[in-house]
Amino acid sequence: MPDPFRYDVWSALLADIVTPEGKVDYARLAEHRGLLERVVAELGAASPESDPGRFPSEEDRLAYWLNAYNAFTLHAIIAEYPITSVWKTRDGQFFQRRRHVAGGRAVSLDDIEHEILRGQFAEPRIHFAINCGSNGCPPMRPAAYEGARLRETLRAAAEQFLSGEWNLRIDHAARRIFISRIFKMYAGDFAGEAGTTEEYRRGVLRFVARHTGVAFERIADYEVVYNVYDWGLNDAARTPHLGPILFHEPVEHFAEGDTELRELHLYEGNFCNRTCAWCTINGSPQGWYERYSPAVLDQALATLAPDGNLKFYGGEPTLHAEEITRAIRYVRERGFRGLVTIFSNGVKAERLIDILESDARSEAVLNYSIYHGRDAEPLPPHAKARLEAWAAAHPGRIFQGYKVLFHAGSGADLPYDRDREADFHGLGTGCVRCFPVLTTKGRFHACPFAAEIEAPHYDLGRVGTDPQVVFRNYRSFRRWVDEVLDPEARARGVTSCQMCHRHLAELAAPAYER
Ligand code: SF4
Ligand code: SF4
Numbered sequence: 001m002p003d004p005f006r007y008d009v010w011s012a013l014l015a016d017i018v019t020p021e022g023k024v025d026y027a028r029l030a031e032h033r034g035l036l037e038r039v040v041a042e043l044g045a046a047s048p049e050s051d052p053g054r055f056p057s058e059e060d061r062l063a064y065w066l067n068a069y070n071a072f073t074l075h076a077i078i079a080e081y082p083i084t085s086v087w088k089t090r091d092g093q094f095f096q097r098r099r100h101v102a103g104g105r106a107v108s109l110d111d112i113e114h115e116i117l118r119g120q121f122a123e124p125r126i127h128f129a130i131n132c133g134s135n136g137c138p139p140m141r142p143a144a145y146e147g148a149r150l151r152e153t154l155r156a157a158a159e160q161f162l163s164g165e166w167n168l169r170i171d172h173a174a175r176r177i178f179i180s181r182i183f184k185m186y187a188g189d190f191a192g193e194a195g196t197t198e199e200y201r202r203g204v205l206r207f208v209a210r211h212t213g214v215a216f217e218r219i220a221d222y223e224v225v226y227n228v229y230d231w232g233l234n235d236a237a238r239t240p241h242l243g244p245i246l247f248h249e250p251v252e253h254f255a256e257g258d259t260e261l262r263e264l265h266l267y268e269g270n271f272c273n274r275t276c277a278w279c280t281i282n283g284s285p286q287g288w289y290e291r292y293s294p295a296v297l298d299q300a301l302a303t304l305a306p307d308g309n310l311k312f313y314g315g316e317p318t319l320h321a322e323e324i325t326r327a328i329r330y331v332r333e334r335g336f337r338g339l340v341t342i343f344s345n346g347v348k349a350e351r352l353i354d355i356l357e358s359d360a361r362s363e364a365v366l367n368y369s370i371y372h373g374r375d376a377e378p379l380p381p382h383a384k385a386r387l388e389a390w391a392a393a394h395p396g397r398i399f400q401g402y403k404v405l406f407h408a409g410s411g412a413d414l415p416y417d418r419d420r421e422a423d424f425h426g427l428g429t430g431c432v433r434c435f436p437v438l439t440t441k442g443r444f445h446a447c448p449f450a451a452e453i454e455a456p457h458y459d460l461g462r463v464g465t466d467p468q469v470v471f472r473n474y475r476s477f478r479r480w481v482d483e484v485l486d487p488e489a490r491a492r493g494v495t496s497c498q499m500c501h502r503h504l505a506e507l508a509a510p511a512y513e514r
Contacts, residue, residue: 002053004060005046007067007144010039014142022139023236024074026081033078040075040100043068047103060147062121065102067144069112069130072100076109077133077233084238085231086133087247092424095132124189124207125154127182128161135230136181158211166227170214175222179208181229181249195257197305223307223337226251228396244392248365248399251339252309254433254478260471263435264304265311265448266327268292272316274345276369276376278411280449280497283315290440291320292327295463300438301334303467310336311435313343313448321351325358332359339363343401345370349383353390356397368401375405375420406432408449408497422495429495430486436460436474444470446477450500456509457500473512480510 013036017029029036046054047068048061055061076094077086086094095113098106107116109132117126129145131137138161145153162168167180183190183204191203201224209216228246232238252262269290272283304310310331317324328340340362344352347370356362366387369376378384391398404427405411405420423429437445442463445451450458457480460473481496484507489499499507 002051004056004147005051005054005064007063007146009035009042010067010071011144013039014140014144018140018142019236021236022141023234024133024140025236026078026233027237029074029078030081036071036075036078039071043071043103044101045103047105049105050103055147057147058121059150062117062123062126063145063147063150065112065116065121066126066129068100068102068107069109069117070140072107072109072112073131073133075100083233084235085233087231092419118186118189123154124186125158127186127189128157129154131234133234135232135234136228137234140234155211162208162212168208168212170219170222176225177205177208177219177222178225178227179204181226183207183224184226184251184253185229187253195255197252197255197258197262199257200255228399244388245366245371245398245400248363248401250309252435254435260305260467261303261308261435261474262305263309263311264300265313265435265437266292266296266300267437267439267445267448267451268312268314268317268320268323269440270315270452271319272314272345273319273347274316274370274377276367276410278369278375278405278409278414278416280406280409280411281315281452282409287315289315289320291323292330292440293442294330296438296440296442297327297330298334299442299463299465299467301331301336303438303444303470304336305338306335307338309339309341311341311343311448316345316347317342318344318348318351318355321348321355324355328355328359328362337361341365343367346379346387347383349379349386349390352387356390356394363396364398365401366398368403369405371400375416406449406497407495408501409452412498412501429489431481431496431500433478433481436470436477444473446474447500449497453500453504455504456512457504457507459509459512461512461514469513473510476510476512484508484510 013032017025019025048055048064055064076099080089083089091097095109098108100107128138131140138157169178187200187204190207191200194200194203204224205219206216229249270281270283270287271289272287275284312324340359342355342364344364344366346352346366352364356364370379387398403420404422404425405416418424434448437448437451439445444460444462446458446460461470485499486496488507489496
């Protein structure tokens, strides 16, 4: 019988570099780099795939891949240290690049997490054992995972994670649960093969009940709010956050079994105080603007889930800040209790803050390029300082948007730096499948990036259209993206956004219900 795989060196190293809070002392790790190299070499020489006899039980196999994920993560970080986040590595391919070997096979962190751990082991608690080097991750364990008693170890890890206030806070008075974004990112792992957003929500609550001792019946109808994920490096030598304004992540995702929209954009036109070269909707001071009418807001209320996400964009919404505040008040008075998001360039900082202060469940997302002054005129310093000060005092209310620029609108043919391209970040070149838009002109449009393109391909309905018809049309649109738009773009070697903005007329539109 072959020798079982041993983790003695890995355990000794972890005991030395992991702090009591589960952070990593990277300076010390750098001093012991030779030990980490040895661990990586051991993992590279044998795995459950190459030497199954050394991993007799399922727990032995699972433990190997958990250890491999964590060791390879530290190895990838230390190669670039000092960095402030795993998203700030030189090639931007932290999770995608196959830079390690496991039992002779080249693997990426994504391969281990998605294909092996999630794909081969039906064990949701892996998410409390793997650590991708970020503050939002569970604490790093100061010892290797071992096959023996692994399930108990994972149960303890889940309970420890959920005992942290940042990861789980139950507000019984407000009947609301604030929980880590991990439960949103991997909802299917926790809830099983649920079909709808509501089933996912209940599945997540069941998991919480099982691991906290809170009765499921008590929390079954509580609203679930997913916390922001902190991607700052889990570095013992640094403060936990990247800065006052973190990256924004969408709260809602399309679930196959849903029957209503979980998210809706509201678009007031492309009138703007900036003219960004790459603006997807050609925003400028020459753009159009139309105010929100009760008919449009009533239609939004009828079409969007009452606990969904309503997203205001333009153009620049702060140029009509009172209208936005009024519109938010209007939907609140009529029962909308979900999240309100304002996309803004932040130039009119004071007006943006006024909007946020008018509604406790609102957030703002600043344009990345303008916030950083990259490929765009920067924010005026006083506006930036004001927004950062307010954000520091109000965590989770102001974010920065994504770094990626899309080849849409004014930017359809522009060359971008490599690290601003979607595929650089593992997002591919296909359609990002946003939730749809309702414009102040009363039209449902399938894509917020293409809102200025009038074409039957995007025409999901208008004010007065039955919300169920709008929803079914949106499904048809997504099918069309899968079956027509993305394959056609791939065949031509262009991005799907370029396909929409340059070659749309060559594609047959989906057959929508009218
Ligand atoms: S990207 Fe935003 S700030 Fe820039 S022109 Fe477009 S709407 Fe205005
Ligand atoms: S591919 Fe088309 S539909 Fe998809 S995000 Fe780009 S412009 Fe919108």
